[in-house]
Amino acid sequence: MTRLVGFSKGMIKRISLVRLEILDCYQLEMDDGGEEITCGYFSDNGINFVIGTNYGSIFIGSMKSLKNDKAVIRTCKIRNIGKSK
Secondary structure (H helix, E strand, O other): OEEEEEOOOOEEEEEEOOOOEEEEEEEOOOOOOOOOEEEEEEOOOOOEEEEEEOOOOEEEEEEEEOHHHOEEEEEEEEOOOOOOO
């Protein structure tokens, strides 16, 4: 079983809850000037996720697990949903 853990500066780590280890690290493309992750949700299906930022942007993503404990993460960013600055 794997999960995603997000950090405020846009770093996403995929971790194994069974082996308690980091499997992969990904960096989201954050805007200059202090954009940070403020919230996120990882779907129960273990594939889809969404991440919100303090600039009113959201990342919609999916994670496809490959063989040998690797994964491909694809995201799209939608800007200016609701700005807080």
